[in-house]
Amino acid sequence: MNVVRVLLFALLTGALPTLAAELPGDSIYQLPIKLTDEKGKNFQFAERRGKPQLISMFYTSCPYVCPLIIDTLKKTQRALAPAKVAVLLVSFDPERDTPQRLQQVFVERKLDAASWTLARTDANDVRQLAAVLDVQYRALANGDINHSAALVLLDGDGRIVARTDKIGEVDADFVAAVRSTLHTE
Amino acid sequence: MRALVISVALALSSAAVHAAEYVNIDGGTFASVLPADAVAANVTVAPFRLRTEPVTNAEFLDFVITHPQWRRDRVARVFAEARYLAQWQDATALAAETAPTQPVVQVSWFAARAYCASEGARLPTWNEWEFAAAADATRADARGDPAWRESILSWYAKPSSAAAANIGGAANVYGVRDLHGLAWEWVEDFNALLVAADSRDQNDPDRLKFCGAGALNLRDLDNYAVLMRVAMLSSLKAADTTSNLGFRCAK
Amino acid sequence: MNTMLRACAVASLLFSTVALGAADADRSSSSSYVRGDFGPPRGEPIHAVLADPPMVAAPTGRNYPAKVIVELEVIEKEMPISEGVTYTFWTFGGTVPGKFIRVRQGDTVEFHLKNNPNNKMPHNIDLHGVTGPGGGAASSFTAPGHESQFTFKALNQGIYVYHCATAPVGMHVANGMYGLILIEPPEGLEPVDHEYYVMQGDFYTTGKYREKGMQPFDMEKAIDEKPTYVLFNGAEGALTGDKALLAKTNETVRLFVGNGGPNLVSSFHVIGEIFDRVQQEGGTRVQENVQTTLIPSGGAAIVEFHTEVPGSYVLVDHSIFRAFNKGALAILKVDGPQDKSIYSGKEVDSVYLGDRSEPNLAAVSKATKAASAGNLTKDDQIKAGQQLFTGTCSVCHQATGQGLPGVFPPLAKSDLIAADPKRPISILLKGLTGKVTVNGKEYNSVMPPMNQLNDDEIANIITYVLNSWDNPGGRISAAEVAKARAEQAAPAKAPEH
Numbered sequence: 001m002n003v004v005r006v007l008l009f010a011l012l013t014g015a016l017p018t019l020a021a022e023l024p025g026d027s028i029y030q031l032p033i034k035l036t037d038e039k040g041k042n043f044q045f046a047e048r049r050g051k052p053q054l055i056s057m058f059y060t061s062c063p064y065v066c067p068l069i070i071d072t073l074k075k076t077q078r079a080l081a082p083a084k085v086a087v088l089l090v091s092f093d094p095e096r097d098t099p100q101r102l103q104q105v106f107v108e109r110k111l112d113a114a115s116w117t118l119a120r121t122d123a124n125d126v127r128q129l130a131a132v133l134d135v136q137y138r139a140l141a142n143g144d145i146n147h148s149a150a151l152v153l154l155d156g157d158g159r160i161v162a163r164t165d166k167i168g169e170v171d172a173d174f175v176a177a178v179r180s181t182l183h184t185e
Numbered sequence: 186m187r188a189l190v191i192s193v194a195l196a197l198s199s200a201a202v203h204a205a206e207y208v209n210i211d212g213g214t215f216a217s218v219l220p221a222d223a224v225a226a227n228v229t230v231a232p233f234r235l236r237t238e239p240v241t242n243a244e245f246l247d248f249v250i251t252h253p254q255w256r257r258d259r260v261a262r263v264f265a266e267a268r269y270l271a272q273w274q275d276a277t278a279l280a281a282e283t284a285p286t287q288p289v290v291q292v293s294w295f296a297a298r299a300y301c302a303s304e305g306a307r308l309p310t311w312n313e314w315e316f317a318a319a320a321d322a323t324r325a326d327a328r329g330d331p332a333w334r335e336s337i338l339s340w341y342a343k344p345s346s347a348a349a350a351n352i353g354g355a356a357n358v359y360g361v362r363d364l365h366g367l368a369w370e371w372v373e374d375f376n377a378l379l380v381a382a383d384s385r386d387q388n389d390p391d392r393l394k395f396c397g398a399g400a401l402n403l404r405d406l407d408n409y410a411v412l413m414r415v416a417m418l419s420s421l422k423a424a425d426t427t428s429n430l431g432f433r434c435a436k
Numbered sequence: 437m438n439t440m441l442r443a444c445a446v447a448s449l450l451f452s453t454v455a456l457g458a459a460d461a462d463r464s465s466s467s468s469y470v471r472g473d474f475g476p477p478r479g480e481p482i483h484a485v486l487a488d489p490p491m492v493a494a495p496t497g498r499n500y501p502a503k504v505i506v507e508l509e510v511i512e513k514e515m516p517i518s519e520g521v522t523y524t525f526w527t528f529g530g531t532v533p534g535k536f537i538r539v540r541q542g543d544t545v546e547f548h549l550k551n552n553p554n555n556k557m558p559h560n561i562d563l564h565g566v567t568g569p570g571g572g573a574a575s576s577f578t579a580p581g582h583e584s585q586f587t588f589k590a591l592n593q594g595i596y597v598y599h600c601a602t603a604p605v606g607m608h609v610a611n612g613m614y615g616l617i618l619i620e621p622p623e624g625l626e627p628v629d630h631e632y633y634v635m636q637g638d639f640y641t642t643g644k645y646r647e648k649g650m651q652p653f654d655m656e657k658a659i660d661e662k663p664t665y666v667l668f669n670g671a672e673g674a675l676t677g678d679k680a681l682l683a684k685t686n687e688t689v690r691l692f693v694g695n696g697g698p699n700l701v702s703s704f705h706v707i708g709e710i711f712d713r714v715q716q717e718g719g720t721r722v723q724e725n726v727q728t729t730l731i732p733s734g735g736a737a738i739v740e741f742h743t744e745v746p747g748s749y750v751l752v753d754h755s756i757f758r759a760f761n762k763g764a765l766a767i768l769k770v771d772g773p774q775d776k777s778i779y780s781g782k783e784v785d786s787v788y789l790g791d792r793s794e795p796n797l798a799a800v801s802k803a804t805k806a807a808s809a810g811n812l813t814k815d816d817q818i819k820a821g822q823q824l825f826t827g828t829c830s831v832c833h834q835a836t837g838q839g840l841p842g843v844f845p846p847l848a849k850s851d852l853i854a855a856d857p858k859r860p861i862s863i864l865l866k867g868l869t870g871k872v873t874v875n876g877k878e879y880n881s882v883m884p885p886m887n888q889l890n891d892d893e894i895a896n897i898i899t900y901v902l903n904s905w906d907n908p909g910g911r912i913s914a915a916e917v918a919k920a921r922a923e924q925a926a927p928a929k930a931p932e933h
Contacts, residue, residue: 025262131294131376131423132263138377141221268553268581331656335642338607339652341556342524344514369556409604409655413557416603420558420579427580429556 023049027158028132035090035119038102045129048158052181053086055152057126057135059093060105065149068167070109073151075170076178077115083182084115090129091120092137092145134163153178156185205244205304207234207436208360210317215326217315218411219378230316235309236433237361238352239368240300242273243285245292248300250277255296264295266424286351288368288431294423297371301434308373309435311418315411318364320357328408337410340366368431375418472591474542474622477503481546486535489669490681492631492692493538495624501542508535509550510559510578510600510613517639517665518672518763520648525670526557526600526611532670533635533696534598534615541593541619546585547572553581558602560584564734565596565619573601593621595692595718595736606698610640610658612670614696616736621720628740629687634766635694636702636731636753637670638663645762661699666758668751668766675751675766683743685772690740691751697733703754704731704739706768708747713740728754743770745779799823800896807892807914814899814911821900824893828886837905843881845874848905857908860898861920864889891917 023029023046033045054073058066073087091097102118105111111118121129130137137147151174153162162177212230221228249255249270256277257270270291274280292300294308301307309317321327328334354363364370421430481503487493511530517523528534539545549561558579562571566588569575575586599605600613616633640658641651645665657664668675675681683689695702705728714726715738723729731737751766752759759765774781803820806812826835829847833839837848847853852874853860867885871878886894891914898912 023261027261028263030261030263127373127376128295128298128423134376134422136376136378136419138219138374141226335652335655338655342611342652344512344524344554344556409607412603413607417558417579420577422579425579425582428553429580 024157024159026160028154028160029158031125031128031132033121033125033129035121035125036099038099038106038118040099046158048088048154049156051086051156052161052178052185053088053154054178055088055090055133055154056150057090057092057130057133057137057147059091059145059147060097060101061093061143062145065147065167067109069149069151070111072167072170076151076175079170079175080178080182083179085178085182086115086117088117088119090126091118092126092130092147094120094122094126133160153181155181205240205434206237207306207434208237209234210313210359210361212313212316215316215319217312218408218415219311228312230312233309233313234436235313235317235359235361236306236435237356239288239363239370239431239433240297241285241352242279242283242287242289245270245289245300246273246277246279246285248303252299252303255299260296262424264424265293266426269293269296269426271426272428284351286353287349288352288363290349290368290428290431291426292371292431293426294371294375294421297432298373300432304434306434306436308371308432310374311372311377313435314364314370314372317357317359317361320359320361322355322357325358328411334408334410337365341410341413369414369417369427369429371430371432372418375421376423378415378419472541472593473589474501477501477544481505483507484537484539486529486537487633488529488531488535489533489633489635490675491536492633493536493618495627496538496540496620497624498540499622499624501540501544503544503546504539505546505548506537506539507548507550508537508561509552510555511552512555512557514650516671517641517651517667518646521641521643521646522650523639523641524611524650524652526555526559526608526613528561528598528600528613528615532612532614532637533633533694534613536615536633536692537598537617539590539617539619540624541590541622543590543619544587545590546587547576548583548585549576549578550583551578551580555580557608559600559608559613560602561598562601563588563596563598563617565590565592565594565598565617567591570601571598577602590619593619593720595619595694595715595738597694597696597734597736599696599734606658607653607655609696609698610638611653612637612696614694616692616694618692625690628690630681630683631690631692632681632768633692633694634668634675634681634751635696635736636666636668636700636704636764637696638698638700639665639667641665658698663700663758663762666700666753666762666764668764672763672765677767680748680767680769683768683770685743685746685770685775687743688740689743689768690738692736692738693731694736695731695733699733700753700755700758701733702731702764703728704737705729705752705754706739706741707750707752709741709743709749709768711739711741714738743772745775746770746772803896804892814903817896817899817911818903821896821898822904824889824897825900828889829897832883837901839874839879841877843879845872845877845879845881847901847907849875850907851875853902853907857902857910858912858916860901861894861912861917862924864894864898865917865921865924891915891921 029046029049031045034042035045036042056069056073058069077085097120102120106118133150133152135148135150137145139145148165149167150163150165152160155161161181162174164171164174210233212232214227214229217228220226253259258276260269268291272280272283272291279285298308319326319328321333350367352363354366356362357364478500479502484504484506485493508528510526510528512524512526513530514522514524525532551559558577560573560576560578562573564571566572568588572586572588576584578584596617596619598615598617600608602608614635614637616635640654641664642654643651673679693704711726711729712724714723714729716723716729717732718736718738729737729739747770749768749770751768753764799819800823803812803816806816832844833847837846839846863883864886868883871880894917895912895914902908902910
């Protein structure tokens with residue numbers, strides 16, 4: 001079942017055996033969300049468990065802020081170097097953001113396959129994920145999506161450790177939080 | 186009258202909870218306080234079915250017994266904060282002050298969604314809720330009537346210390362009861378209301394904050410009764426509960 | 437914070453720097469006004485002790501910037517607004533106005549806003565002393581059963597209003613969500629004998645003023661700016677009777693006076709006192725010798741005065757119908773010994789003759805003397821009556837007795853008098869209202885009873901009239917008038933035609 005998969009994952013990545021333990025009550029991996037990444041591969045949200053990562057939400061037709069979100073995430077990664085942190089970006093717009101479209105953006109923005117994942121899930125799960133990340137969004141009649149922007153830091157077990165809504169430049173406090181979380185895990 | 190109330194209470198608490206009642210609402214186009222294009226366009230609500238009453242303590246009790254992962258002593262903290270169902274006596278029993286026929290409160294958005302799913306339903310969207318709630322006993326849209334607004338505002342003015350009422354208020358023109366005057370209610374897209382935390386910068390084009398259109402323009406700014414409901418929902422997070430917040434389902 | 441908001445905060449900081457720079461150039465006339473950033477906080481964090489109105493939080497007594505932790509809880513509760521009338525107030529800390537907060541310029545304030553779990557509404561706070569988005573409102577939007585925290589540096593000294601800014605803002609403010617925060621100047625305020633906290637607000641209920649029972653808020657009246665109550669400290673009688681503010685003679689009193697609004701501006705005055713010093717609008721410049729000071733809605737002032745004589749000094753909004761018909765009234769009771777050299781109290785109560793203080797009232801005095809001696813003649817009466825007539829009756833009936841056509845009937849050759857020469861007695865005693873026909877013309881006016889005239893005066897006036905302008909003649913005695921007065925009932929009505 002899930003536990004076997006997780007243990008296998010742990011074996012492959014050499015992560016520590018904390019994964020055998022039950023998910024903490026405040027872990028957002030408690031949400032039973034199924035995602036598909038830019039390569040078309042399906043995965044459970046809880047499979048991301050194991051190491052700290054940055055998570056945020058966007059959509060590819062977004063004219064203004066979403067490109068900035070990607071830029072900010074890249075800058076944040078650079079500020080952390082040589083330490084590395086994984087990034088998961090989930091789309092608000094599953095209808096238009098198919099895996100092919102996500103792959104297109106992946107290439108256009110020259111994202112690093114070793115740490116980046118762009119993903120989509122169904123509308124019901126988008127609402128749940130946004131709710132748990134405290135992100136607001138609303139679809140407008142013309143297809144635009146109004147949304148708030150936040151970068152959220154998860155620890156290896158999926159607990160929210162830090163967040164920032166500073167977009168366009170690096171948030172020094174947030175970077176410090178990421179660094180310290182990476183260090184302790 | 187009292188005999189009727191007692192027999193209803195007995196019926197509710199003894200037998201298995203009877204199937205909840207839903208009515209058809211045809212929907213239509215109307216002027217929402219949150220315009221469809223974030224400026225002024227009307228919103229179209231597709232036909233839907235709405236529960237005539239909010240979910241009660243008795244119904245929710247039944248739900249946590251059959252779905253024990255939603256018991257207050259077992260629920261994951263990410264789905265419901267510490268005060269979830271704190272008003273009950275314990276995880277599977279109501280208290281003396283929590284009558285079976287009162288709307289259940291201190292429930293989170295996740296818990297409300299799970300309940301509705303168990304009934305083969307979902308939470309209503311803000312627009313659906315707003316559409317149904319615009320009605321009074323005789324009109325589909327009573328929002329322009331100062332008396333309607335005043336009666337809603339007077340519920341806001343009543344302190345919570347007054348004892349909570351039971352369901353069973355007057356039906357509106359669709360046959361739906363207790364949308365006003367009893368408890369705030371969750372909606373599916375509570376985090377779509379995009380109201381700035383400081384309500385005074387409504388027209389501030391803070392594009393970085395809300396990606397383009399700025400914080401939502403609220404229309405109909407003198408409809409305070411509805412504005413306050415929007416303010417209330419925007420202040421909440423998905424795992425939050427309050428002693429005045431319940432829900433009902435839609436299909 | 438994102439870039440846009442940060443830009444705004446930086447801009448406002450720069451703006452205040454520029455403004456302060458200008459003030460610095462004017463050092464000679466300003467007091468000790470300096471830029472408010474004195475560096476990082478020093479020492480252990482301090483938990484602020486807030487005060488319930490009308491008391492003021494104690495002076496900080498510090499000369500260095502500190503970190504101050506302020507905790508304030510919003511409580512929605514039903515309380516009396518007037519005798520037998522209750523209202524659901526939304527309060528900061530359980531009182532209207534909310535608790536008094538006191539910090540020092542340069543302090544770093546860590547603000548905790550709690551929303552009591554039993555409340556229905558979300559709330560936030562905007563402190564006018566905060567430099568930052570919404571005055572803190574953007575960062576303190578709190579659902580019931582939750583707590584928000586934000587931190588600000590108190591850059592400007594002064595007395596500032598704080599209030600809730602959740603939509604609809606007017607309703608939250610109208611329900612009592614306001615208070616004052618004092619940001620002390622770095623050297624502190626001069627010590628005084630008493631500091632008190634008073635805040636005016638306007639309230640809007642669906643029922644009338646003093647209509648009993650639980651009264652809901654009336655949004656229409658609030659929008660129309662037609663308050664039902666205008667009150668100091670949230671209730672009629674909040675600061676009167678045994679809750680009056682207290683002081684002794686020869687003491688200095690400082691009042692921090694705020695105006696929460698939501699709508700009205702206050703014309704603040706203390707009856708019987710003059711403000712020796714006023715920091716108008718709470719600013720740094722001091723005005724002296726002020727009777728009444730304007731406090732804007734959403735503003736505050738600091739007034740100081742020295743008490744000299746004992747008594748009850750009434751604090752009012754001098755838009756006076758608010759004080760006497762809507763409740764904008766508070767008392768400062770000053771006890772102590774009298775000082776007649778400053779205020780003597782009533783010294784003399786003597787007769788003032790009013791319109792009879794003309795030099796030629798000799799005839800009146802003569803008649804009075806003759807009447808008491810028992811030898812009053814008709815001629816005496818006529819002469820006295822003429823002088824009295826001039827002072828009292830000629831205003832309407834004219835010196836010639838002609839009256840005013842269409843308004844006041846004539847006395848000259850009056851057929852009404854001819855028909856019954858005694859009738860004037862009852863007219864002077866009871867007045868005459870309604871339709872009356874004199875000399876063929878109709879009049880419909882109001883003549884009030886001549887309550888200020890005694891029996892002798894009435895007798896003398898009528899005697900003069902009877903003997904003037906072709907009237908029948910004769911005389912009326914004071915005794916006749918006295919008898920008629922004893923028999924008097926309701927005012928005379930003109931007989932139906």
